[in-house]
Amino acid sequence: MTIRGPQALASLEEALRDIRREEDEISKRLTRASDIITKMRETEAELFRKLAQVRLDPAVQGELEGRISQSEAKAREMLRTHAEALTTTEAQLAEIDAEINGLTESRGEAMKVLETRQGELKALSARIGEAVAKDPNYAQKRAAADELQAIAAQSMHKTEQAEADRDEKGKPYRDDPLFTYLWERGYGTVNYRANNLVAYLDGLVADLTGFAKARPNFAMLNEIPLRLREHAERQMENAAAAEAEVDALETAAIDAAGGKPIREAMEEAQAQIEAIDTGIVEAEDRRDAAARELASLAQGGDPAFEEALTTLAEALGREDIRTLLAEARRTATGRDDTLVAQIDDARARVRDEEEDIREQKARLKTLAARRRELEDIQWEFKKARFDDPRSTFREDNLVGDMLNDFLRGGISAASYWEHWRKSQNWSAGTSDWGGGVGLPNRGRTTSSPWPQGGGFEWPDTSFGGGSGKSKPRGGGFGGGWSGGRPTGGGFSRPRTGSAGTRKHGGFKTGGGF
Template sequence: MITGRQALGSIESSLASERAEIDQMEARLRGLLGDEEGLRKEDLEDFRRLAKLRLDELLEGRVFGEIERVERQAVTLLAERDQAKAKVDEELAGIERELTSLKAQRDAKSDSIDGLEAEIGRAEDATRTRLEQDREYSAQAEAARKLDIQAANAEEKASQSEGELSAKGAAYESNALFMYLWNRKYRTAEYSAFPLFRWLDGRVARLIGYDDARANFSRLREIPKRLREHADRLDSEADAEDQRLMDLWQKARQADGIGALDAKKEAAEGELEEIDAAIDAATARQNALLEERASFAAGEDQNSKAAIDLLAEEFRQADLAKLLRDAQETLRTEDDRIVSNLVARRREQQQIDASRVQLKEALDRRIQRLNELGSVASEFKRRRYAQSDSRFRDGVLISMMLRDLLEGSLARDTFWGELNRQHSRRRPAPGPDMRPRGPIVFGGGSPSRRSGGFGGGRRSSGGGFRTGGGF
């Protein structure tokens, strides 16, 4: 058994773990991106060396000028990228501080609500003790208890009679001749037929003993109907008595100042909802910025892509390609070494590209898991599962379901359906029961029926009722 706050804490812990994993992946991506930028810089230096070795002064100057122009543009773009990323990092740090403050406020407000619930519980205990000596309340409690027992007995008998109708009525309903005459309303004022058909129906009735069977079947159908009407009437009367008892209880609570505590608790819960809304809004901004920061780490932001495209286009220029071809045709070992370095870096670049693609895909999945977890946390609070009176039977099962949900092996509806089945509300311990056997207990600020609350559910008790009849 774990509390709703503990379950929410587990979800938030998973959120923190996902963010830490995202930070690690982004760091690895930034490392790969830095490696790529280093390789391109080394390529530029090698092209400079080749130009010195192979080109005449005029061409050398033009190539150098072009390379330097491209390099300056790329450096400018990357500097702009770093500035944009620094701004995102600053905003993320601000949101993290905001979330830390909001979560501290949430914990404090939840503790305040817990304190108010405990204070309400103690006040209600005192009210119950006082009501033990209240004649009006005791008399009403006894009246409600008696009617509850009567209604329970009536419900038991009505249900049993309805069950017998289903079982014993099958013998009648399966007899085609009997049901033909029954549906024709034979032997009633509503029956009408031509003389020939009336004579034939009479022959059939005598053949199957219809008159006795009809009397038994009518009685079998009528008894459950009457018993159900009686049970429903008693149930309504018992509800009315229970409501009068609840009114006395609420009046006593108000007189003892518990209503003011209820109002304070309701106001605190409203403030808690406002804090949760602020947390959700900050988390949404945080997730959007995390995705933007991930694009920087992967080199997919506008400035990084422009710098990469600029350098790649420059390497595809004819003069640079001619440098490579000419270097391979010379006998100079320095040319060959430079070309060998360029080729090796191309292979290394391909490996880095493959690693970067895989890591970016993994990062995208992590961000998706983070968004899903954030959605779960928001829905968890929206359903008021994080309240202090909230309980879940199996904390381990919840952790397993959460993992399966994030991995995609558990449907969202299934997750929430099972979570709802695991959920219950803790109620304050009942005080002295004013009705020795009655089904009203105290909790949550007002009496409620064990069978499902005022006006709902059926009572059950001992007793029995059997009907005769047969076919």
């Protein structure tokens, strides 16, 4: 069973809402636990007052009660201020959640408009496709673009082979600590700098390891992939330019057939979606900051509040208090025993709540990490245009068991996102009307009215390999590649003051180009 792009995105959004709800619930539990601890401390203080009245003379009673009352009053005032801060932050969170939900609903409406327009444009292209395909100018540019795609695909394939060879054949060099030491110092090159003694010792190491023969081999192993990638990227740019010319002809044909209003409506819907996505990222980041603030307050993170509670706890832990309690335990007075039992019960309740707080704090930290990872995946999902109505996924368990496995920590965010990428396909006739290189699959299918074999494709594993999947340039998990190593190192969702952009050429129109 397959799932469509919009349905898949809706499942991710629902999972995010569930995580946020649980975060809020845990924050409330932490708040209640902190309140209980404060009240138990106050109860404990009152019980010690009563115990002092039974066992101490009036002068000592007054001193002890004064010290406890002062700490209590300070804690009570800080608790009131703390509660006000909690209420304010909770209201901010609720407001931001409502904003995110509203933006998500607006995005869904814009996607419905886009899907409708895509269908209209696809129907139009079916009517004019055969005539446009027979146009000599179009056929010539289409053939030229196909040829350049094939050249670029071959160049990229050679590049990836060279990079694989470098990683495999270069491993013995990189694993040799002596070779690595000399290589990093630039031994044998004009960049090498060392005093006479170090140079002498390095020379002995070089002779011992055969560095003079190994260095040029390793240098060539690293240099060839770099040169090949530069060449492949130039070929990709040539192919992109040729594809842009074909795009222009296809757009002109659509406009001439009366499709310009449809195309402009799609552009407007796309611009609206991108603006909404920017707003969602900004709102999510504001919510993340508010959630951290609420978690800190719920855990007693207010410095003044912590100081007040610490002062009260210290007042109840002084030597004279402990002595009073110890003496009360040694007596057989019924009233003493009752007060001591109540004090023990209050302290046990505090320990239970503190243990619960530790557990809930750990859970809250895990949830926050999962939420941010899921937000990263959601961002990549949108950036890759996987939420396009013609995007489909073969594995329906991506929003079932596999999603649950990810949320439980059974698989990493990178692995979960890779499953999405590998499962994704584009429905027949999917293409774009001039978005250029880097968009989802522009490959022609048997249902398309346009010439077979056209379109510029970015497969997952090998350039031009015909997997029919999208690999947008400059985007996706891990960023681009430089020297065979990922340069991004993680998801590309911006988490700074700037919401960034996910523009990669626009949605496909569904015109069949």
